[in-house]
Amino acid sequence: MAVIPEITLSSCGKTMPVIGMGTSPYPPTDKETTKTALIEAIKAGYRHFDTALAYRSEEPLGEAISEALRLGLIKSRDELFITSKLWSSFADKDMVVPAIRMSLRNLQLEYLDLYLIHWPFKLSQNVRSLPTTRENIFPLDIKSVWEGMEECKTLGLTKAIGVSNFSCKKLEELLSTAKIPPPVNQVEMNPLWQQKQLREFCKGKGIHITAYSPLGANGTKWGDNRILECDVLQQIAKAKGKTTAQVALRWVHEQGVSLVAKSYNKERMKENLQIFDWSLTEEESNKISNLPQRKGVLVANILGPHDFSLELDAEI
Ligand SMILES: NC(=O)C1=CN([C@@H]2O[C@H](COP(=O)(O)OP(=O)(O)OC[C@H]3O[C@@H](n4cnc5c(N)ncnc54)[C@H](OP(=O)(O)O)[C@@H]3O)[C@@H](O)[C@H]2O)C=CC1
Numbered sequence: 294m295a296v297i298p299e300i301t302l303s304s305c306g307k308t309m310p311v312i313g314m315g316t317s318p319y320p321p322t323d324k325e326t327t328k329t330a331l332i333e334a335i336k337a338g339y340r341h342f343d344t345a346l347a348y349r350s351e352e353p354l355g356e357a358i359s360e361a362l363r364l365g366l367i368k369s370r371d372e373l374f375i376t377s378k379l380w381s382s383f384a385d386k387d388m389v390v391p392a393i394r395m396s397l398r399n400l401q402l403e404y405l406d407l408y409l410i411h412w413p414f415k416l417s418q419n420v421r422s423l424p425t426t427r428e429n430i431f432p433l434d435i436k437s438v439w440e441g442m443e444e445c446k447t448l449g450l451t452k453a454i455g456v457s458n459f460s461c462k463k464l465e466e467l468l469s470t471a472k473i474p475p476p477v478n479q480v481e482m483n484p485l486w487q488q489k490q491l492r493e494f495c496k497g498k499g500i501h502i503t504a505y506s507p508l509g510a511n512g513t514k515w516g517d518n519r520i521l522e523c524d525v526l527q528q529i530a531k532a533k534g535k536t537t538a539q540v541a542l543r544w545v546h547e548q549g550v551s552l553v554a555k556s557y558n559k560e561r562m563k564e565n566l567q568i569f570d571w572s573l574t575e576e577e578s579n580k581i582s583n584l585p586q587r588k589g590v591l592v593a594n595i596l597g598p599h600d601f602s603l604e605l606d607a608e609i
């Protein structure tokens with residue numbers, strides 16, 4: 294089994310494996326398929342799982358954890374690092390604690406390791422599907438929602454609280470009022486969307502970046518094959534006897550961030566863990582750093598092409 298490096302997050306009191314299993318599949322998978330895949334992931338050595346209320350993967354992840362304990366794959370829940378996220382329909386100060394309690398019930402857990410604000414926007418309670426109309430979308434009241442997040446930590450419902458999809462501007466706003474500064478910002482990051490400016494900013498503020506869609510979300514409706522079909526990455530992979538996916542993941546890892554990659558395929562989930570006992574040369578790394586950049590995950594595709602979405606896309 295691969296030895297996975299771990300990092301310490303400020304104010305968390307627990308280490309986080311630098312690679313986690315994503316649980317946002319496309320097309321959506323049924324509960325049993327998800328549970329089976331996540332048990333395989335635990336068998337393969339994954340101990341960090343990234344879920345969200347919006348993914349509907351909390352329940353099958355909870356079942357997979359119970360099954361892993363029954364099977365003796367893990368001795369205690371404490372061996373796992375579980376992240377979940379506050380969905381935007383609950384992005385109101387008074388709804389944060391009820392929302393995390395709902396996630397904990399779904400997961401059959403007493404605490405999360407990390408709870409993130411999923412997106413820096415708020416949606417009406419009545420939104421059942423996305424995209425949606427403009428009147429259902431609101432700016433996030435960062436100060437008051439973060440107070441709700443802080444309460445989750447104070448109550449012991451999560452070991453750490455953080456954010457996702459936050460720009461430098463949104464982080465500045467949060468840092469100006471937060472009693473507990475966020476140790477993590479989870480954002481899209483891969484060789485074709487390197488987030489240099491945001492990474493620099495976060496480094497200066499002691500905020501750790503977790504990269505999502507590190508493989509460009511190949512095969513999903515929010516991603517494509519631009520990473521796996523990238524000539525430069527393919528050439529490097531060929532020269533090193535690695536796969537293109539491994540080269541992309543290794544590059545992300547070498548930038549000093551953690552990452553969450555999703556695979557429900559037994560072979561590919563193992564392949565994605567084989568990135569810690571070799572490295573890229575300086576020349577290979579430089580070639581990747583110079584690749585032309587294009588953002589993959591667009592708010593305009595999630596919410597609809599409203600003024601609000603376009604402004605947020607220009608910011609993050
Ligand atoms: N905070 C946020 O807003 C967001 C968070 N996320 C999180 O990040 C996770 C990962 O990102 P995601 O968007 O899923 O995209 P990824 O970049 O992880 O790509 C996942 C896709 O790549 C395929 N794949 C995985 N490994 C390989 C491989 N070795 N070779 C070829 N194909 C491969 C998977 O298919 P298969 O399963 O068949 O292997 C799947 O279709 C999500 O699952 C979610 O947990 C994602 C988006 C937004």
Ligand SMILES: O=C[C@H](O)[C@@H](O)[C@@H](O)[C@H](O)C(=O)O
Pocket residue numbers: 317345347348423515590595
């Ligand atoms: O319903 C909307 C979706 O959950 C969307 O916001 C997420 O899929 C996001 O891109 C993610 O994967 O974290």
